[in-house]
Amino acid sequence: MRVAVIGGGISGLVAAYRLRAALGDALELTLVERTERIGGILYTGEIAGRPIDLGAEAFVGRRPEIPALLRELGLEEQLVFPAGLRPLIWSAGAAHPLPERTLMGIPAGPDAVTGLVDDATLTWIADEPNRPLRWERGGDISVGALVADRFGEQVVRRSVDPLLGGVYAGLANTIGVRAALPTLAAALDAGAPNLSRAVSDALPPPSTAPVFGGIRDGYRVLLDALLGAAAPKLETGTAATALERTARGWRMDPVGEVDAVILATPAPATARLLRAAAPAAARAAAEIELSSSALVALALPADTPLPGNSGILVATGEPLRAKAFTLSSRKWTHLAHRDVALVRASFGRFGDDIPLSWTDAELITAATEDLSTVTGLRLAPRTAVVRRWRGGLPQYAPGHNARIAAIEAAVAELPGLAVAGAYLHGVGVPACAATGIAAAQRILGEAS
Known part of the structure; x- marks a missing residue:
């Protein structure tokens, strides 16, 4: 055949x-x-003489496909899991804990985003169950339109956009509910009377299993x-x-x-x-x-006091150029023992020309300056690597x-x-x- x-x-x-x-x-x-x-x-490149992924670095650990392939191919010892640290969100010029128990950043109530959004937005979220919900069963709208209407623009920019930007290199206003959040669409189709209830119904049950996995080399x-x-x-x-x-x-x-x-x-x-x-x-x-993106891997001195978090996501509208940082030496225990501290800076959301129009030097400078801003550290990378992804992710x-x-x-x-x-x-x-x-x-x- x-x-x-x-x-x-x-x-x-x-x-x-x-x-x-x-x-x-x-x-x-x-x-x-x-x-x-x-x-x-x-794509696995090298920095400071050791391998590092310069595209996707992790996979959803609760899905069976990649662990099964590793087992079949005799590579099961390559399977690794993150250290269990949580990321931060940089918003309004400060770092905030990533809200817990949200659906791609969408909360089921005001408690999840307290401290991340202002009091007026918290009141609007709390009142959401009292407002009539217009949802066409089987229909579809952007995540941004739905969340902005029910919970306000701050929730979109500060909680939802940072997460969708990491998954799709897109924005809440360019991503549809039905494809990106099928369990939420199903809850709405089933007659959830408001978005708060729909999110609550769509949230997966609590689990102690690792959310993500990775490959050691x-x-x-x-x-x-x-x-x-x-x-x-x-x-x-x-x-x-x-x-x-x-x-x-x-x-x-x-x-x-x-x-x-x-x-x-x-x-x-x-x-x-x-x-x-x-x-x-x-x-x-x-x-x-398709959306394009770029990734800058920075090798910093090993004793750099990076925050004790897996990464830092950046809310939209912030005066930074990077959209996210993975604090790789904190996130992955197998990377923590190298003789450098590793950070990945991500650039590019749908419609953004930075990933393809900026030079390597400009991207490295922006990554270093923005990382210095969000960590409060004066940083001088030992070396850096840039990888561009033209049309890398479908919207x-x-x-x-x-x-x-x-x-x-x-x-x-x-x-x-x-x-x-x-x-x-x-x-x-x-x-x-x-x-x-x-x-x-x-x-x-x-x-x-």
Whole structure:
């Protein structure tokens, strides 16, 4: 069986691995990647001579996909967990504890955000259950519009935006409720009389299990293992240019004739490739926009007295350029023993030109100055590394689920074709891996 996987990010690599595991030598597998390396937005670089992730660094530990892959590939000893510290939010020129028991920063009542927002906002939140709620069952609006109406703009800027900015490199006003917060949409659809009640109903039960996990030596350990186990014919630096249905399968340029194709490409590239074969899917995919970001890793002297927190998120509207800091040497115990203190500074929300327009030197200066501001320390990094992510994260705008349903319905009508990627059912690494697994299962199911 001849299969082409287009896209060498985690979604495509997992799909390729699952195909090889199922078919063995009966599979003729080609993996095509537009850039010169595999991994997509996962990238492990080096700073001070040691590995550090310069894209995603963690995954949701309560999902099974990544731990399961590590076990299967003999890498279980690479699984690590954070130290259990909580982040801060920098707002109104001061650091505040991250509110507890919120849903992506949305509180179920005023107590969660006391101290983060002003008294007038707290009163508005407390009164929210007494105001009529207008919610169209099955509808969708931006998270920002919903929260601002019910709880006020300060909650959006100081609590919700910092968290959504970390997940999507977006803003509450550009992210839809139904795709980003499905449990909240379900609670509202079920008839919750107000947002406070809906958030309370949607909150997960308390758990002592680690929320996040990581990989000790960086994501490249997993990426390399997936590639080795999948053993495809690897074509890097090669763009897939055309996809055409044939009598017996597909023609994928430049691969040629194949029995099946998995498109593990970003939404705009998927739209281009599906234009002829699945025009309805192409139109829906073309509506999904991307956000760019940049990351600066700073190596500071080992004795730098960083705060005892996992990170510092920055509220929107603050006179800072960075949107967040990960205090990596505090967050991860395996990084705490290095001979430098490590901090990652993140830049870029949807529509922000800083990540792509600023030079490396400008980003490093901004990262150092902003970190000095939020910590109150005079900092002089020993070294720094910059990594840019052009169009790295899809925006789950209002109506996103309907777009994805249109894409998947159209693709389902075409045997031997499957899609995977971060734009489908979540931008996190486990969600991406799950789409790769599902794509491989679709192809295997048709072949059996």
